[in-house]
Amino acid sequence: MxxxxxxxxxxxxxxxxxxxxxxxxxxxxxxxxxxxxxxxxxxxxxxxxxxxxxxxxxxxxxxxxxxxxxxxxxxxxxxxxxxxxxxxxxxxxxxxxxxxxxxxxxxxxxxxxxxxxxxxxxxxxxxxxxxxxxxxxxxxxxxxxxxLDRAQLLQTVVLPQGEFARFLRSPGEDRRKLLQSLFGTQVYDRTAEELAARRRAVLAEVEGADARVRDALARFSEAAGVESAAESDVPGTVDHLGAAASAAEAARVEAATTATTASEQETLLRARAAAVGRRRELLARRATLEQQTESVEAARRRLDRSARAARVVGFADSLDAARDRAAAARADAATLRERHGLDHEHDVEGLADRLRTAADAERHLVDTASRLDARATALDAARADRAALDERLADLQRQLADRPADRLALVARATDAAALAAGATGAAHEVERLAGLQRERDALAVATAQVSVAEQTVVAARTAAESALGIERDLRDRRIAGLAGELGAALADGTPCPVCGAVEHPAPAAPQDDHPTAEAIDAAAERARRAEQTLADAAADLRVAQAEHRRLTESVGALDDADLAAAVERAAAAVQAARAAADLVSGLDRELTAHDETTRALERTRNDVDTRRAVLATSIDADAERLEHDLGAVRAAVERLTALPVPGSPELPDTAGIAVAVRTVDSAVAVLQSIARADAAVEQDDRVVADRAVEVDAALEEHGFTDVVEARAALLDESTEHALRRTVEDATTAWGIVDAGLAEPAVLAAADDMDTDFDLDAAAADRAGAAAVLDEATRAAVTATDRAAAARRCAADLAAAVRARDETSVRSRAVVRLADVANGATAVNPSGITLGTYVLMRRFEDVVAAANDRLRNMLAGRFTLETSDERESGSRARRTGLALAVHDHTTETVRDPRSLSGGETFTVSLCLALGLADVVQAEAGGVSLGTxxxxxxxxxxxxxxxxxVLVQLSRxxxxxxxxxxxxxxxxxxxxxxxxxxxxxxxxxxxxxxxxx
Missing domain, CATH: 3.40.50.300 (P-loop containing nucleotide triphosphate hydrolases)
Structure with a gap:
């Protein structure tokens, strides 16, 4: 950085x-x-x-x-x-x-x-x-x-007063925290923690596997029926239980065979005895049925004649009903024609079609005629609305004519106010400029005083510097002048003269009493240097003050306080006026916007009214024309309908409406249609009577009756027919049961056993004894088989648990050892140093090596730093492997860093900090430490x-x-x-x- x-x-x-x-x-x-x-x-x-x-x-x-x-x-x-x-x-x-x-x-x-x-x-x-x-x-x-975070920066980039020596004196645990954050070695600590977690997990898995083996062995003991079994006893116990189950199953099979044989023998004897009894019963029932044969045949013949007669009587009843319907239809048709004055010569169907066609042609005008009055009323209302819209349109035109003049007045006021408000920015800048000018005038007074003070300081410093230089020159001149005396004082007989080399000194010069020493000259030179430095500092301060004074003088110019105050007052007034004008402009803009919105609203209303008026005028003319047309069409339709010949009704008056005329014609059509339907019904009923007469004749011939009277006489009443039919059905069912029973194989075979005596009690006793033996053998076989199967399943579970335990144990060994090594378990890692600390030790060794590289050239090579994996002296903390000691090569002893003097501590701490910065820059993610x-x-x-120290910093x-x-x-x-x-x-x- x-x-x-x-x-x-x-x-x-x-x-x-x-x-x-x-x-x-x-x-x-x-x-x-x-x-x-x-x-x-x-x-x-x-x-x-x-x-x-x-x-x-x-x-x-x-x-x-x-x-x-x-x-x-x-x-x-x-x-x-x-x-x-x-x-x-x-x-x-x-x-x-x-x-x-x-x-x-x-x-x-x-x-x-x-x-x-x-x-x-x-x-x-x-x-x-x-x-x-x-x-x-x-x-x-x-x-x-x-x-870098702040703590890392204070150890590598910014070494504040008293802070960077802390790394030298701090205990190993504090160094570990700092180095860990600098080099990002937390991953190794997390790795050790992860390995420890996996160690706990695999140990838990091993314990769980052991528990599962113990549980499986307990379940096997319970299934095998033994108190406690060892893992080695399991195969023999499984084989023994399997052999016992096989023997029990063989005994069960033998008992089952014996029981089956006894049961089959008993079943066979009981079936033969039951067949003999059934045969005797069936033979007795057949003898009884043979005695009832004649009466059953007589009942069957009477039922057959009654069934044939019922079919003939049914056709006869249908013929009588058809004749009654035909007579009624003929009477109804005659009544209708007589009522409406029509004889059989009139073509009612043709007249009905003519009237229906005429009514359908005019029917659509009924709805039109019903709406004529409402349409006339609506037309009058539309004419009134058009007159109102005409008045509204004229009023809107008058309002819009006055709007342009009002807007022009608002625009003129806004223009004047905007021109005044436009100077707000310039006025504000002028106020700021004048305020800055006022501050610079105040600063000018201060700068003038500072220049005066600085000039006095320079004069005093120059005087002091000249005096100090004069004193130094005087001392040097005096020392040069008295060098002969100084050399003479140093001569001794037998000692060569440093000037001529003689060993004899007959007249050496004597030193003066006020001869200056070298220390006095050096002190005078130091005082002169300090005086010059003071003069240089004072001169620099004067130049800075003079430059500031010149800048302020040029900036302020010749403006006096009165002019500045007046200018400030004028600028403030201009700002106030411009702000008031800006507020007025905002208000006028809002008024102008509202005026334009109102004008546009009036224009939209005017256009809407004009459009509605034009649409309404067009609609009134079209509606009036359609109304007149529809009135003429209705009158013509009424005239056509009143001219039709409507049977059974008086002629329609000329003043009848279209709806009345259509209803009258529809009624006449309905009457004619009902007469036509009555005539068709008469013809249909006559045809049905003829068909039914033919059916009656055919039925008499088919069923052997001479006439209908004979057939009606052969009919049986319901109770008699039911009794005869029940007699026939009972006999038929009984014969079927007897014949089927005698035809059964067992009943047929029973003919040979009619005289045999069967001992059923002995057979039952044999079957019960065999069944009891079978039940006991089955219980023993099921118990032995279930125990053997359960033992085999538990043995398989035990084998799987043992395999899992062995695999888990093998897999856990490597994890446990690696975790113990990484976490410093002394059993496998005698040093007791964790993985993260080990990595930090290597980095720390690099830091110490880099620090020693610089320390060898300082303090005459007296000290070097050494690392140690022991606990720091006086510390009860754990071993971090990051302990630090100072090797003193003068005494060949190892010292605690806290025993160093102030200068030694500073030098060693600086080298350690620089070494730490070098290693961080080289290895901590490429961090650049440029400052x-x-x-x-x-x-x-x-x-x-x-x-x-300066040489190392220069490096x-x-x-x-x-x-x-x-x-x-x-x-x-x-x-x-x-x-x-x-x-x-x-x-x-x-x-x-x-x-x-």
Whole structure:
């Protein structure tokens, strides 16, 4: 991750907007963030961390100190950071929660925190593509983009004051948590947990398999009828039970054969005895039937004659009924003709067809005639509606004629108001411009005072610098002048002179009493350097103040307070007038819209009325013409119908309506049709009488009767016929039963056994004894068979359970061993180190190796770091394998990291942090760590150690890394030209000056 630009406002001690271009500062690799203690250096680091994660760099820092107490409470505090990763360039902007003054009334209201994340096409892209404006989403997206969370960033990218040494001093368990989050080794812990879960599962499966074997063995013992059986006894027990079942089944088969034979013998004897008894009974019934034969034949003959006579009488009754119907029809037809004055010469069917045709031709006019009065009334009403529409149309035309003039007046008023409102934007801009001008006039006065103060400071600093330089030059000149005395004081007899080489010194020069020493000259040079630095700082401050003064002077110009106040008053009045005009324009626009809507509504109503009037006029003319036509058609139809000859009715008057005329003709047609139907019925009945007479003659001849009287005499009454028929049927049924019974094979065979005596009791006793033996044998066979079958099933279940137990046991061994190894079970893993810890140990060894690579060149190669899988001293925590010790090569001892001095702790912690960053960048998913901040700690180093640290930091910049050092050490100011200087102002706030 590379930082490009940081911008903040109203944050910490910074009341105004502060912009830091990290890309320009880091061009040479290393830059310095310096300033007095408490001036706000760490606030810049906090701002970077807050922009990314919404929290501060220090573990115990509170975000309440973010909102500046030096800024106007109404000014919104914010931090905006532009950074770049492998995923692209992004801008994140955050505002902390703060209290702002209420817009109305007194007091404050809490303003909630906010966040925005934007993807940029380049670091200078002003717009970009918004990604999210929700705090949780921005936080999650930043972690995804950077590849580090806040805790990881504070161990690899931003090393805040007192924080990055924590990794050196922390116990192994804390290191494990950090390394696990950095290197993403949770998968190995989850793997160990999964293996442990599978170990529990397979052990549960083994236990379950054992339980199933025990259960199957118990069920086998119960089925086999033994108290307790061992697995080895099962096959022999199954064979024994099978043999017993086979023997019991053989005994049952033998008993069944004996019982079947006895039962069949008994059945046979009983069947023969029953056949003999049945034969004797049938022979007796046949003798009785032979005695009743003559009377049965006489009854059969009487029934036959009565049946033949019934058929003849039926035809005769039909003939009599037909003759009665024919006489009645003839009388009805004569009555109808007499009633309507028609004799047999009239053609009633032809007259009916003529009248029906004429009525059908005029029938459709009946409905037309019924609606003539209503149509005339509707026509009158339509004429009245047309007159009303004419009046309504004239009124609408008068209203529409006045509308254009009214609209023109509204348009003129709106145009005038719009012209006045058009100047609102310009007037508002003028107000803003004058307000800004007023602020710059106020700032000009402040800038003038600042320039005066800065000029005085420069004069004082220049005087001090010149004095310090004069003192330094004087000391150097005096020392040069007195070098002979200094050399003479150092000469001794026998010692070669450093100038001429002589060993004799006859007249050495004596040193002066006020001869300056080298330490005094160095001190004077340091004071001169500091004075020059102070002068340079004062001169830079003066240039900044003068530039601001020039900018404000050019911006304000020669405008005085009176002119500015008058201009402000005129601009405010113009704004007020333009706003009033804008309100009037809005009202007139609404009035004009309403006027146009009303006009369009009147036009739609006018067009609708005009259309309805035209349609109604056309409809009235057409309806009047159709009414006149229909009246003529009805009158002509009535005349035609009254001219028809209607039998049995008086002639229709000329004034009769069409409906009456049609009904009269329909009635006459109905009468003629009824007469025609009566004549047809007479002819039909005569034909039926002739047909029935022929049928009677044929029936007399067929059934042997001379006439109908003889046939009627042969008929039997119902009771007599029923008694005779019952006698015949009973005899016939009895003969059938006797003949069928005597023809049965058993009855025929019984003829030979008529004199035999059957001992049925003995046969029954034999059958009952055999059945009892069979029941006992069956019970024994079923019991033995069921027990053998149950034993075989339980033996099969037991065998399956034993196989499953053996397979589960074999399968579980590998899982149990692998889980024990991964989870550090001492039985199989003597080290007791889990899989996740083992992986972290290897990564930790890489981190320590990278740290030692830098540490060898620092502190004269005195220390190296060593890892250990033992518990940390003084710790009761479990063995993590991540213990850390310091090897002191001077004394060849191993020391606890907490025993190091302040400078040693800083150097070792820095190397460890840099090594951790190297390994993370190389292995933690390709995370790019392009920027590094180190906050304080350099003041604990001596010059030699400081040189070693700077050399290592320079090695980082050679690979393209940016390194920011936060310190107030003067030595660093001389060595690092790119810097961010933070200084307190007179108001207590801080300001930032960037030197590139």
């Amino acid at each position: 590379y930082l490009h630009r940081l911008e903040l406002r109203a944050i910490g001690p910074y009341a105004d907007t502060v912009t830091i271009d990290f890309a320009a500062l880091a061009a040479s690799g290393v830059f310095l963030l310096e300033g007095p203690t408490g001036s706000g250096k760490s606030t810049i680091i906090d701002a970077v961390v807050f922009a990314l994660y919404g929290g501060l760099a220090g573990s115990d820092a509170s975000s309440d100190r973010l909102h500046s107490q030096h800024a106007d409470p109404s000014v919104e505090p914010y931090v905006e950071l532009v950074f770049e990763t492998g995923a692209g360039v992004f801008r994140v902007r955050r505002t902390p929660q703060y209290d702002r003054p209420k817009q109305r009334g007194s007091g404050t209201v809490k303003q909630q925190a906010s966040a925005q994340l934007v993807r940029l096409a380049s670091p200078t892209d002003p717009a970009g593509e918004p990604l999210s404006a929700r705090i949780p989403e921005v936080g999650a997206e930043v972690v995804r983009i950077v590849g 590094l901040f180190v906050d304080e700690g350099f003041g604990t180093l001596d010059p030699e150690a400081l040189d070693g 980082l910049t050679a690979g393209g890394r940016q390194v920011g050092i936060v310190s107030h050490v003067d030595e660093l100011k001389q060595r690092i030209p790119e810097r961010i200087a933070v200084r307190r102002t007179a108001s207590g706030a801080s300001r930032v000056t960037t030197t590139v």
